[in-house]
Amino acid sequence: MKKLVVALTALAAFTGSALAADMPARxxxxxxxxxxxxNWTGFYIFxxxxxxxxxxxxxxxxxxxAPVALTRDQRLGGSGWFGTVGAGYDMQFGxxxxxxxxxxxxxxxxxxxxxxxxxxxxxxxxxxxxxxxxVRLGYLVAPNVLSYVNGxxxxxxxxxxxxxxxxxxxxxxxxxxxxxxNGFFIGGGVEHNLDIFGISAPGWFMKTEYRSAxxxxxxxxxxxxxxxxxxxxxxxxxxxxxxxxxxxxxxxWGR
Numbered sequence: 001m002k003k004l005v006v007a008l009t010a011l012a013a014f015t016g017s018a019l020a021a022d023m024p025a026r027x028x029x030x031x032x033x034x035x036x037x038x039n040w041t042g043f044y045i046f047x048x049x050x051x052x053x054x055x056x057x058x059x060x061x062x063x064x065x066a067p068v069a070l071t072r073d074q075r076l077g078g079s080g081w082f083g084t085v086g087a088g089y090d091m092q093f094g095x096x097x098x099x100x101x102x103x104x105x106x107x108x109x110x111x112x113x114x115x116x117x118x119x120x121x122x123x124x125x126x127x128x129x130x131x132x133x134x135v136r137l138g139y140l141v142a143p144n145v146l147s148y149v150n151g152x153x154x155x156x157x158x159x160x161x162x163x164x165x166x167x168x169x170x171x172x173x174x175x176x177x178x179x180x181x182n183g184f185f186i187g188g189g190v191e192h193n194l195d196i197f198g199i200s201a202p203g204w205f206m207k208t209e210y211r212s213a214x215x216x217x218x219x220x221x222x223x224x225x226x227x228x229x230x231x232x233x234x235x236x237x238x239x240x241x242x243x244x245x246x247x248x249x250x251x252x253w254g255r
Contacts, residue, residue: 038143038193039252040092046085046207048246052110053079054127056238060118063221063233070118070232078112078125084244088136096140098148105131106242114161114176116222116234121173123161127240130156130213132185144193154185154213156240163222174230176220181238187211191248205248213240 056076061067086104093099107129114125134152141147160178164170189209194201217237222230 040090040098040140040146040250042250042252043087043089044205044248044250045087046104046246046248047083048244049081049083049108050242050244051079051081052106052108052127052240052242053077054110054112054238054240056125056236057217058114058234058236060116060232060234061219062231063219063229067219067233074115074117076113076115076125076236078110078127080108080110080127082106082108082110082242082244084246086246090136092140098138098140098146099136101133101135102150103131103133105129106244110240111159114163114220114234114236116163116174116232118232119163119173119222119230120166121163121170122166123163123176124159125161125236126159127238128157128159130154130240132211132213134185138191142192144195146191147188148191149186149188150209150211151186152184154183154215156181156183156213156215156238158236158238162225172225174222174224176222176234179218179220181215181218183213183215185211185213193253203250203253205250206245207248208245209243211242211244213242215239 057073058076059073060071061069084106088100088102090098090100111126113122115122132154134150136148136150138146138148157180161176162172163174164172187210189207191205191207194204215238217235219233219235221233224230
């Protein structure tokens, strides 16, 4: 009896193996693609350009001595283009978070009008240079796409003006000096690897950023052409908005 059981067991095992050998191979599901792991920690440099505009509250007041307003505030404005360069350092943490520090400078021609309704004159006011240093905090919406906000210190350099009468071919009457202003900025943007365009360029990125900078009010003494003070000053409190697009190179980019 034992031999029969052993024989039947062996036959069943052999039959099962044969049937299994004759059966077509099962379809094996392909493993899910593994997303590349990118490292955002490290230094980077960038350069690009963009457009901007400034708006400023301004009035005329007596100068020197305790100022007395001669006109009400009016809103002035200007617009133009600029180039930018900068550098920074980022650190990735907590999986998808990125924080860093950076500094940059903008050089361009964002210009508008500086008016004196008391003397009925106007001159051209130009933002020549601005520079910033700050921090940013971002979140990786994809392994190679960073959405971020930033903020920090901003400085600016402005041209002087020559004030002329508001008549066709009006004669030059007075001048205002060039000046610097300090303030702060807030902004944000998106930075992404060029791979999303189908371009194989390891380490190369593109970023698009909006920035809004606020500066302190300044009083600009006016001087008649020839150097005699007019006894008045034009105040100027600018607010600058810019949008820029830059190419970025990250030195440590890898997988």
